[in-house]
Amino acid sequence: MSDAHVGTLEHTHDEEHVAHQFDNAQQQYESGNLGMWLFLLTEVMFFGGMFGAYAVYRTWYPDAFEIASRTTNIPLGAMNTLVLIVSSLTMALGVQSAQLGKRKRLAWMIALTMFFGLVFLGVKAAEYSEKWHHQHVPGLNWNWTEGEGGREVQILFCLYFAMTGMHAMHMVVGVGIMTWLLITALKGRYSPAYYNPVEISGLYWHFVDIVWIFLFPLLYLI
Amino acid sequence: MSALTEPRHYTSELNYLNNGWTLKSWLLTKDHKRIAMLYLISITVFFALGGLFAAAVRLELLTPPGDLMDAETYNKMFTMHGVIMIFFFLIPSVPATLGNFLVPMMVGAKDLAFPRVNLLSWYLYVLGGIFAIYAAVQGGVDTGWTFYTPYSSTYSNTAVIVTAMGAFVAGFSSILTGLNFIVTVHKMRAPGLTWGRLPLFVWAHYATSLIQLLGTPVVAITLVLMMLERGLRIGFFDPALGGDPVLFQHLFWFYSHPAVYIMILPGMGVISEIVTCFSRKHVFGYPFIAGSSLAIAILGFFVWGHHMFVAGQSTYASMVFSLITFFVAAPSAVKVFNWTATMYKGSVSYATPMLYAMGFIGLFTIGGVTGVMLATTALDLHLHDTYFVVAHFHYVMVGGMVMAFMGGLHFWWPKMTGRMYHEIWARISAGLVFIGFNLTFFPQFILGYMGMPRRYHAYPEEFVVLNVMSTAGSSVLGVGYLLPAIYFIYSLYRGEQAPPNPFRAKGLEWETPSPPPTENFLTTPVVTEDAYAYAEKEVKALV
Ligand code: HEM
Ligand SMILES: [Cu+2]
Numbered sequence: 001m002s003d004a005h006v007g008t009l010e011h012t013h014d015e016e017h018v019a020h021q022f023d024n025a026q027q028q029y030e031s032g033n034l035g036m037w038l039f040l041l042t043e044v045m046f047f048g049g050m051f052g053a054y055a056v057y058r059t060w061y062p063d064a065f066e067i068a069s070r071t072t073n074i075p076l077g078a079m080n081t082l083v084l085i086v087s088s089l090t091m092a093l094g095v096q097s098a099q100l101g102k103r104k105r106l107a108w109m110i111a112l113t114m115f116f117g118l119v120f121l122g123v124k125a126a127e128y129s130e131k132w133h134h135q136h137v138p139g140l141n142w143n144w145t146e147g148e149g150g151r152e153v154q155i156l157f158c159l160y161f162a163m164t165g166m167h168a169m170h171m172v173v174g175v176g177i178m179t180w181l182l183i184t185a186l187k188g189r190y191s192p193a194y195y196n197p198v199e200i201s202g203l204y205w206h207f208v209d210i211v212w213i214f215l216f217p218l219l220y221l222i
Numbered sequence: 223m224s225a226l227t228e229p230r231h232y233t234s235e236l237n238y239l240n241n242g243w244t245l246k247s248w249l250l251t252k253d254h255k256r257i258a259m260l261y262l263i264s265i266t267v268f269f270a271l272g273g274l275f276a277a278a279v280r281l282e283l284l285t286p287p288g289d290l291m292d293a294e295t296y297n298k299m300f301t302m303h304g305v306i307m308i309f310f311f312l313i314p315s316v317p318a319t320l321g322n323f324l325v326p327m328m329v330g331a332k333d334l335a336f337p338r339v340n341l342l343s344w345y346l347y348v349l350g351g352i353f354a355i356y357a358a359v360q361g362g363v364d365t366g367w368t369f370y371t372p373y374s375s376t377y378s379n380t381a382v383i384v385t386a387m388g389a390f391v392a393g394f395s396s397i398l399t400g401l402n403f404i405v406t407v408h409k410m411r412a413p414g415l416t417w418g419r420l421p422l423f424v425w426a427h428y429a430t431s432l433i434q435l436l437g438t439p440v441v442a443i444t445l446v447l448m449m450l451e452r453g454l455r456i457g458f459f460d461p462a463l464g465g466d467p468v469l470f471q472h473l474f475w476f477y478s479h480p481a482v483y484i485m486i487l488p489g490m491g492v493i494s495e496i497v498t499c500f501s502r503k504h505v506f507g508y509p510f511i512a513g514s515s516l517a518i519a520i521l522g523f524f525v526w527g528h529h530m531f532v533a534g535q536s537t538y539a540s541m542v543f544s545l546i547t548f549f550v551a552a553p554s555a556v557k558v559f560n561w562t563a564t565m566y567k568g569s570v571s572y573a574t575p576m577l578y579a580m581g582f583i584g585l586f587t588i589g590g591v592t593g594v595m596l597a598t599t600a601l602d603l604h605l606h607d608t609y610f611v612v613a614h615f616h617y618v619m620v621g622g623m624v625m626a627f628m629g630g631l632h633f634w635w636p637k638m639t640g641r642m643y644h645e646i647w648a649r650i651s652a653g654l655v656f657i658g659f660n661l662t663f664f665p666q667f668i669l670g671y672m673g674m675p676r677r678y679h680a681y682p683e684e685f686v687v688l689n690v691m692s693t694a695g696s697s698v699l700g701v702g703y704l705l706p707a708i709y710f711i712y713s714l715y716r717g718e719q720a721p722p723n724p725f726r727a728k729g730l731e732w733e734t735p736s737p738p739p740t741e742n743f744l745t746t747p748v749v750t751e752d753a754y755a756y757a758e759k760e761v762k763a764l765v
Contacts, residue, residue: 020741021333021410031335031409038401038435046439049473053447053458056469139454151457151464158456162447 017194029196036200040207043170047211050163054218057155064152069220071136071146072160073127077220080123084209087116095202098185098195106198107185113205114178117171124168137161160219167215170208177201237640237737252337253740258323259638260344261314266707268310268351273700275303280662280693288680296679297364298380302357304367309389310351312623313396313481316488317403318347320630321427323638325403327731327738328421330412330747335405339398346395353388357381366677368478371459371470375451383452386445393438393445396484400434403427412730414749421729421753422511426491429515433480433487433522441477444470468533475526483522485619486586487515489626490557493579496629497561498754499727500576501568505754507560514553521550531602540599547597554590558583573725574648578629581656585621589614592667607677610670616663628655628706635710636724640737641717647709654702661695728754 022028058065094109128137135143138157144150181201184190190198238255241247248256278299282290291299326334334340357363360381365374374382407420407428447458448470457463459470498505505511527535527543535543561583570576592614596602605611636642665688670676674685681689723732734743 019337021331021335021337023746027409031405034408035336035339035401035405038404042397042401042435042439045436046443049440049443050447052473053469056466060466061464139450139456155457155464158450158458162450162458166443166446 025193032196032200033203036203040203043207043211047163047166050159050166051214051218054159054163057152057159061149061152061155064149065156066222067146067149068153068156068160069222071134072220073130074220076123076127077216080120081212081216083116083120083123084212087113087120088206088209090116091202091205095195095199098190098198099192101192103185103188103190106190107182110178110182110185110198114175114182117175117178121168121171121175124164124171131157163215163219167208167211170211174205174208177204235735236739237735238740239640239737241740250341252333252341254322254326254334254337254340255638255738255740255742257340257344258319258321261318261322261347264344264348264351265311265314265319268306269703271355272303272306272311273703275299275306276696277700279303280696282679283681283689284693286681286683286686286689291679293679294364297366297677298362300677301363301366302354305363305385305389306354307619308367308481308485309392310347310354312485312619313392314347314399315485315623315627316492316630317427317430317484318343318395318399320492320627320634321403321423321430321488322399324634324731325424325427326406326410327734327742328424328729329407329410330415330730330743330749331406331410332741332743334402335410336402340402343395343398343402346391346398350388350390350392350395353384353391357384357388360384368474369445369448370474371448371451371467372461375448376460383449386449390442390445390449393442396434397438400431400438403431404435412747412749418508419749419751419753420512421491422494422505422508422515423488423491425512426487426494426515429519430484430487432516432519433484436523437477437480437484440473441481444473444477447473468530468535471530471533472526475529476523479526479529480519480522482615482618483518485623487518489582489623489630490515492626492630492633493561493582494557495727495729496575496579496633497564497583498756499633499725500573500579501565501570502756503564503568503754504752504756505560506563506566507556508752508754510556511560514556517553518550521546521553525550525597528597528602531599532606537599544597544599548594551590551594551597554586558587558590572649574643574645574652575629575633575725577649577652577656578625578632581652581659582622582625582629585617585625585659589617589619589622592617604673605670607675608670609666609674609676612676613663613666613670616666621659621663625655625659628652631706631710633725633727634731635713636720637731637736637738639714639717640720640735641713642720642724643706643713643717644709647705651702651705651709654698654705656702658695658698658700658702662692662699663695665689665691665695728756 018025018028022031090109090112094106094113097103097106097109131137132141135141135145136157138154138161142154142157144153146153178201181198184197238253248260251257251260278291279296282288282296282299284290288296322334322340326332363378363380363382363385365378365380365382369382369386374386407424411420450456451458451460451465457465459465459467461467494505494511525543525547527539528547531540531544561579592610596605596611596614632643632648669685669688669692672685674681720736722734722736724736725732730743730747730749731738733747
């Protein structure tokens with residue numbers, strides 16, 4: 001992060017991409033970053049509401065939650081966790097490529113990140129359809145045959161779909177951002193003097209990954 | 223440097239208003255001043271709409287029996303009134319109009335940090351508004367503005383999802399505005415504008431923005447869960463399915479109590495500016511007013527339980543929430559004392575903005591003190607869900623925030639439009655608003671104390687006199703709000719040209735032409751003194 005700063009400082013003479021409301025590239029760079037961090041703060045609160053609900057019901061119905069989480073597909077979930085961690089790596093390498101001005105590698109890294117994002121969504125879709133087959137989708141296709149406590153188990157599945165669904169929607173947005181980044185990167189928009197969009201998109205991507213890192217143990221493992 | 227000593231005339235120059243007349247130049251503008259104007263027009267429309275629903279409520283309550291409309295219709299009327307007034311008028315009122323216009327100018331910037339995001343926020347607001355209007359056309363909603371489950375998610379047969387969707391979307395417009403303000407204040411202050419020199423208006427908006435960022439997402443997700451529960455018949459909050467309806471209330475008030483400070487802090491910022499200007503004095507206790515905004519923003523997140531004293535919350539929790547609620551009144555009181563001290567021995571003049579500001583100080587104090595009464599658990603047992611609560615929040619929201627909004631609008635109207643409004647008419651309507659307001663809402667304290675519950679379309683005979691007073695007052699109030707609409711619009715065509723600084727006020731926004739050029743300042747301003755160096759200036763002028 002800190003070398004990133006130095007990078008822009010050296011290149012403040014490159015005013016080509018500075019929007020009219022800013023005095024210089026440095027101010028624009030810092031504003032963009034702060035803006036994204038604040039946005040992620042709102043995202044923390046957004047998911048926080050659901051984590052709060054999870055905590056409450058988990059405390060109330062520990063047994064039902066245990067039964068329910070046993071029906072999740074741990075291998076698929078673990079695989080998706082790995083996929084996302086790797087995608088975070090490629091994203092970070094992408095930002096680094098932009099900083100170093102390696103345009104070709106930047107395009108590759110963005111494409112890879114996008115690819116892993118799509119893999120994640122594919123696996124997620126497979127899991128959802130598995131749940132559908134087992135009739136584990138509250139409201140739409142629900143039939144709990146695995147013993148007692150269906151009422152409480154249902155709540156965990158509601159939370160499961162709300163939380164992973166909301167996360168998946170963020171992934172879709174992320175893939176959209178990657179598509180846009182890829183197009184602009186191929187046009188040669190980014191350089192060591194101007195790579196802020198890559199960096200803040202990266203922040204978003206890492207955040208969405210981190211949410212999953214919390215979701216996986218809470219919904220699958222414990 | 224001062225417009226006071228050497229009057230300038232910029233009238234013929236290009237400014238943000240005459241710089242392009244096409245519809246497109248407005249609808250696709252990225253200029254924060256034009257976006258502020260777009261917001262001003264749209265929230266005025268919603269204010270009028272919300273006012274119509276209020277009129278329906280007051281008309282029904284003119285007589286004891288439910289004769290004008292049936293109970294269901296009445297429920298829809300007060301719900302639509304609350305939803306529109308809170309989400310589509312009061313929350314964006316000061317921040318999205320005056321804040322949008324002034325925050326960049328007060329920090330000496332050319333625009334907000336993210337002009338496109340700013341425009342997006344207006345479009346989100348409009349989209350949310352369309353949802354709300356669509357819901358009204360669909361037959362309305364009857365859940366109350368609080369959307370309590372399980373009524374909202376299971377039993378109500380009205381357009382709940384559409385309305386909640388409107389509030390959800392409008393919430394994002396509010397988040398984006400807050401985000402823009404914070405980044406702008408952090409990163410785009412003019413040279414010399416240290417944090418200690420920031421106008422209190424900016425401090426207030428900074429604190430408001432924090433609440434918008436931290437609180438609004440929580441209500442957003444809560445509404446999503448409620449909509450899912452309703453749409454799919456699943457149970458997050460439905461007790462029949464193992465859910466907990468009180469959890470909804472916790473999540474809802476976790477935002478909505480802080481949200482009431484979104485609806486007052488910006489107004490407090492306005493009052494700080496007006497009171498200093500018309501007392502011609504340095505503000506008393508600058509750090510305390512600035513700090514109390516932050517204190518309110520932070521403490522406000524820990525008091526939501528005072529809405530749930532009778533909702534099955536444990537006595538222990540109620541005691542703690544009650545105590546913290548007492549604390550949260552302290553920073554508000556600090557502000558009131560500081561404004562009063564600012565006026566003390568000042569050369570006070572009673573121009574229209576100052577009339578509104580003084581109205582604010584008195585009425586907000588009543589609203590705040592009755593809030594503390596409601597925060598005592600024993601009293602609240604009796605007063606909860608009575609007209610006392612209705613009177614309390616109208617004293618803070620209408621007596622406080624709407625007064626501040628009107629005061630601010632008069633104060634900065636010459637700056638925003640380049641025209642002077644008619645001072646006499648403005649004072650008359652300020653008087654009407656004050657009288658009408660008190661006549662409308664003071665009787666409601668007594669009604670609530672006597673036990674009249676809120677949200678019923680009929681009431682026993684013995685409450686009739688006070689209810690008639692209230693309805694009569696509301697018509698006076700209505701006239702008081704209609705007059706400004708007329709003389710403001712008139713001023714656009716016939717008003718006198720406004721000089722750059724008609725009130726001889728301090729602040730960067732007054733050092734640029736009225737209306738300001740698109741880039742705000744002809745040259746980048748440099749700040750060399752405190753925000754409220756009124757006294758110093760006068761002394762220097764004498765010497
Ligand atoms: C001085 C600080 C304040 C205190 C101590 C306070 C306290 C309270 C309490 C205890 C209640 C719950 C009453 C009940 O439902 O039984 C309440 C309700 C309410 N307050 Fe305040 N309040 C304060 C300031 C404000 C402000 C500044 C606003 C808005 C600008 C506001 C808006 C409301 C609203 C809208 C409700 C009713 C919500 C509903 O049930 O529909 N309050 N207040
Ligand atoms: Cu509250």
